[in-house]
Amino acid sequence: MTKIDLDKIITKIDSKIPEGALADKWTNYKDHQKLVNPSNKRRLDVIVVGTGLGGASAAASMAEMGFNVLNFCIQDSPRRAHSIAAQGGINAAKNYPNDGDSVYRLFYDTIKGGDYRSREANVYRLAEVSNSIIDQCVAQGVPFAREYGGLLANRSFGGAQVSRTFYARGQTGQQLLLGAYSALSRQIGLGTVKMYNRHEMVDLVKIDGRARGVIMRNLITGELERYSAHAVVLATGGYVNTFFLSTNAMTSNGSALWQCYKKGAYFANPCMVQIHPTCIPVHGDYQSKLTLMSESLRNDGRIWVPKKLEDAKALQAGTLKGKDIPEEDRDYYLERRYPAFGNLVPRDVASRAAKERCDAGYGVNNTGLAVFLDFNEAIDRLGKQTVKDRYGNLFDMYEEINNENPYETPMMIYPALHYAMGGLWVDYELSTSVPGLFAIGECNFSDHGANRLGASALMQGLADGYFVLPYTIQNYLADQIQVPRFSTDLPEFKEAENGIKERIKTLMSIKGKESVDTIHKNLGHLMWNFVGMARDEKGLQEVIGKLKDLKKEFWSNVFIPGEANDLNIELEKALRLADFLEIGELMAHDALDRAESCGGHFRSEHKTEEGEALRHDDQFMYVSCWEHQGDNKDPKLNKEALNYEFVVPQTRNYKK
Amino acid sequence: MDKEINIKLKVWRQKGPKVKGQFETYSLDKVNQGTSFLEMLDILNEKLIGESKDPIVFDHDCREGICGMCSLYINGEAHGPGTGTTTCQLYIRRFNDGDTITIEPWRSAGFPVIRDLMVDRSAYDKIIQAGGFVSIGTGGVPDANATPIEREDSEMAMDAAACIGCGACAATCKNGSAMLFVSAKVSQLALLPQGKVEAARRAKAMVSKMDELGFGNCTNTRACEMECPKNISISNIARLNREFISAKCKD
Numbered sequence: 001m002t003k004i005d006l007d008k009i010i011t012k013i014d015s016k017i018p019e020g021a022l023a024d025k026w027t028n029y030k031d032h033q034k035l036v037n038p039s040n041k042r043r044l045d046v047i048v049v050g051t052g053l054g055g056a057s058a059a060a061s062m063a064e065m066g067f068n069v070l071n072f073c074i075q076d077s078p079r080r081a082h083s084i085a086a087q088g089g090i091n092a093a094k095n096y097p098n099d100g101d102s103v104y105r106l107f108y109d110t111i112k113g114g115d116y117r118s119r120e121a122n123v124y125r126l127a128e129v130s131n132s133i134i135d136q137c138v139a140q141g142v143p144f145a146r147e148y149g150g151l152l153a154n155r156s157f158g159g160a161q162v163s164r165t166f167y168a169r170g171q172t173g174q175q176l177l178l179g180a181y182s183a184l185s186r187q188i189g190l191g192t193v194k195m196y197n198r199h200e201m202v203d204l205v206k207i208d209g210r211a212r213g214v215i216m217r218n219l220i221t222g223e224l225e226r227y228s229a230h231a232v233v234l235a236t237g238g239y240v241n242t243f244f245l246s247t248n249a250m251t252s253n254g255s256a257l258w259q260c261y262k263k264g265a266y267f268a269n270p271c272m273v274q275i276h277p278t279c280i281p282v283h284g285d286y287q288s289k290l291t292l293m294s295e296s297l298r299n300d301g302r303i304w305v306p307k308k309l310e311d312a313k314a315l316q317a318g319t320l321k322g323k324d325i326p327e328e329d330r331d332y333y334l335e336r337r338y339p340a341f342g343n344l345v346p347r348d349v350a351s352r353a354a355k356e357r358c359d360a361g362y363g364v365n366n367t368g369l370a371v372f373l374d375f376n377e378a379i380d381r382l383g384k385q386t387v388k389d390r391y392g393n394l395f396d397m398y399e400e401i402n403n404e405n406p407y408e409t410p411m412m413i414y415p416a417l418h419y420a421m422g423g424l425w426v427d428y429e430l431s432t433s434v435p436g437l438f439a440i441g442e443c444n445f446s447d448h449g450a451n452r453l454g455a456s457a458l459m460q461g462l463a464d465g466y467f468v469l470p471y472t473i474q475n476y477l478a479d480q481i482q483v484p485r486f487s488t489d490l491p492e493f494k495e496a497e498n499g500i501k502e503r504i505k506t507l508m509s510i511k512g513k514e515s516v517d518t519i520h521k522n523l524g525h526l527m528w529n530f531v532g533m534a535r536d537e538k539g540l541q542e543v544i545g546k547l548k549d550l551k552k553e554f555w556s557n558v559f560i561p562g563e564a565n566d567l568n569i570e571l572e573k574a575l576r577l578a579d580f581l582e583i584g585e586l587m588a589h590d591a592l593d594r595a596e597s598c599g600g601h602f603r604s605e606h607k608t609e610e611g612e613a614l615r616h617d618d619q620f621m622y623v624s625c626w627e628h629q630g631d632n633k634d635p636k637l638n639k640e641a642l643n644y645e646f647v648v649p650q651t652r653n654y655k656k
Numbered sequence: 657m658d659k660e661i662n663i664k665l666k667v668w669r670q671k672g673p674k675v676k677g678q679f680e681t682y683s684l685d686k687v688n689q690g691t692s693f694l695e696m697l698d699i700l701n702e703k704l705i706g707e708s709k710d711p712i713v714f715d716h717d718c719r720e721g722i723c724g725m726c727s728l729y730i731n732g733e734a735h736g737p738g739t740g741t742t743t744c745q746l747y748i749r750r751f752n753d754g755d756t757i758t759i760e761p762w763r764s765a766g767f768p769v770i771r772d773l774m775v776d777r778s779a780y781d782k783i784i785q786a787g788g789f790v791s792i793g794t795g796g797v798p799d800a801n802a803t804p805i806e807r808e809d810s811e812m813a814m815d816a817a818a819c820i821g822c823g824a825c826a827a828t829c830k831n832g833s834a835m836l837f838v839s840a841k842v843s844q845l846a847l848l849p850q851g852k853v854e855a856a857r858r859a860k861a862m863v864s865k866m867d868e869l870g871f872g873n874c875t876n877t878r879a880c881e882m883e884c885p886k887n888i889s890i891s892n893i894a895r896l897n898r899e900f901i902s903a904k905c906k907d
Contacts (some may be wrong), residue, residue: 182790
């Protein structure tokens with residue numbers, strides 16, 4: 001297809017990219033955007049749903065500016081949002097190590113890492129504000145790792161050839177989140193943020209086409225509560241718990257995002273989810289979640305499987321141990337296939353390579369679905385103490401779960417669902433297609449394209465919350481200063497509340513035979529087998545039917561004990577699962593439409609002779625923007641063209 | 657190798673904060689020792705749901721020991737046997753065939769029970785809101801490398817900052833004191849030049865909020881340190897006391 005043909009299939013979607021050279025766009029935007037003066041800020045209310053890196057930093061920053069903020073979290077405290085579990089680090093283009101880094105290079109690596117399916121202007125802005133994030137966090141008292149000279153330490157991460165990752169041991173997400181939480185707590189104490197813990201969003205309220213409020217379910221009382229505001233910001237994270245097993249927390253869900261989709265917000269690139277290469281392998285049917293081992297382990301750990309199939313068989317049977325296999329019989333397949341990046345190839349590449357070896361029969365545990373991550377060489381080179389200093393807490397965690405000492409026996413790892421690059425479509429201002437509804441952090445789609453590089457999620461969450469949204473939201477709110485506060489007695493609120501009341505009533509009255517988790521596990525199996533690491537046309541068509549059947553099964557046979565207007569953990573899970581079932585179907589639709597392989601989306605029919613992902617830029621250089629058309633109707637696909645003005649998209653090559 | 661074992665569970669059930677609670681006993685057969693403690697409770701809950709009974713309510717989220725949500729008192733110990741682990745990082749291989757395991761919520765005046773094993777820990781948030789921060793806004797801060805920080809100080813700050821706010825310290829303390837929690841935040845920030853500026857104000861504000869919320873005093877029994885899943889040291893309490901006394905002397 002030629003360029004002109006591509007233009008024909010593209011719907012005109014305005015992403016509001018500012019004019020000018022790449023490096024000037026954000027400055028130009030800030031110079032010309034509308035602002036709200038201090039006395040008017042006090043009259044404007046903003047709802048922020050979620051308290052992760054995006055939500056907490058946005059709520060705190062907007063409150064500091066003078067807006068009234070209503071902030072909601074699903075856990076018992078804003079400090080527990082799942083950003084806290086991020087281990088490895090946060091990227092920034094500081095170039096402190098003097099190894100050639102720059103804003104442009106961070107931008108370029110991120111665009112390339114995303115397999116050329118993200119917007120140039122957004123990604124450039126992300127790289128540009130990355131440095132401010134580090135400054136901000138240090139000023140808050142975030143104890144980043146330091147060198148003996150007292151300056152900040154950096155380490156390398158997948159997909160980069162420079163060391164630009166700042167870290168706080170193996171718990172960087174925790175420290176960054178606690179920094180944002182402290183800023184948020186200060187505002188709560190000052191009364192500028194009203195904080196609601198243990199609340200879950202159950203619907204978005206629109207008035208005259210604009211987002212004006214939310215319906216929340218109080219998870220302690222089970223009551224539905226109404227809240228109004230001039231704008232709503234969604235910061236609710238990703239939806240990969242669709243797969244049941246993932247590295248996400250138990251309450252991480254896609255429901256808020258899905259409610260907004262049903263109210264008219266586009267869902268962009270739903271099929272683009274990330275499968276992280278270094279997780280602890282699945283060990284039983286009762287398993288509730290998967291544990292991530294930080295990607296930073298790949299800095300010093302070497303990934304391998306046996307060269308000989310008989311050795312693999314013996315490992316699977318438990319008659320041989322990894323440490324007993326001699327060096328010459330080990331296949332360090334990432335170093336073999338990708339000499340330039342070796343064990344530090346991006347996540348999508350590392351995950352697929354592990355799957356390829358295991359599918360070929362070389363898996364190293366009893367299920368045949370694991371590869372080794374070996375620190376033997378690192379211990380010889382650096383000494384046990386240095387390895388312990390760098391990764392001690394991760395090694396301890398591994399030993400607690402697997403009952404094996406990774407200092408002596410190589411770790412076993414396997415890919416697992418980890419992150420959603422897809423999410424609500426947003427323009428340059430982080431506004432969704434519903435006016436007044438903004439989406440930040442993982443729940444938007446904007447910066448990672450088809451694959452996210454390690455240490456970029458923390459960067460994006462904080463960039464959106466501290467340095468982007470507090471500016472761009474003013475461009476919207478400046479027009480709202482004459483708009484008085486909305487009463488929650490308006491019919492729009494009543495209607496939304498009645499809708500969710502009916503939905504809960506229906507769910508409670510099914511009284512079937514299957515538990516929520518049983519059906520969720522079935523959904524997970526379908527997703528993993530058909531919409532997982534490798535997808536194909538036939539499988540995707542098949543799974544859409546199977547997902548529809550499973551949805552019917554859910555709505556006719558789920559069993560929820562207890563009462564609706566009460567603390568009810570099964571009802572909470574059922575409401576989330578009802579949405580996961582539909583999200584899964586949309587993911588399959590999107591994966592089916594995108595007949596190419598790019599980043600985390602791998603279509604088996606579209607690969608190079610060497611088995612690498614094969615993009616079709618002539619046909620798919622677009623963001624898939626799915627538009628809800630009503631229940632039981634197929635969604636409509638709109639396409640936002642991705643025009644690369646500054647970078648020439650290339651086939652990603654991590655070999656040389 | 658992990659085996660399958662049979663266990664009995666004595667679980668605290670309590671409908672609400674003002675309702676009297678009691679222990680209920682359940683049996684679970686053939687639990688693989690590779691199962692995590694919370695997965696074992698999931699299995700029990702699935703069984704209860706299958707019998708149309710209300711599942712046991714307990715707090716949990718990340719299930720990898722960092723969010724601080726899980727909070728079970730197991731066989732008389734916060735987060736159960738083992739050191740340096742949260743409840744979600746506890747595995748059934750710590751238990752033997754035929755064991756009876758007693759599971760209770762945090763028991764502390766500062767943490768009222770909401771239902772079963774779930775408690776209200778919002779008091780900890782309130783203490784942080786009183787002063788557990790550096791009073792700066794977003795933007796306008798110096799370059800991150802403008803102020804070198806001694807690596808040792810930075811590492812000690814990180815040791816203290818590792819606190820996950822789970823509440824095991826106060827739940828373990830015979831006085832119901834939250835000093836370990838408060839001191840961890842005070843220490844982290846007092847050790848860093850960025851936090852030093854308002855260290856005195858912070859120590860006073862946080863201690864006063866802690867007292868107001870009904871937490872007890874510290875008598876240096878060190879029980880909190882023993883049970884802390886993140887091995888936060890009570891030397892932080894000594895540092896808090898120093899900060900607090902020097903702040904009071906200045907008044």
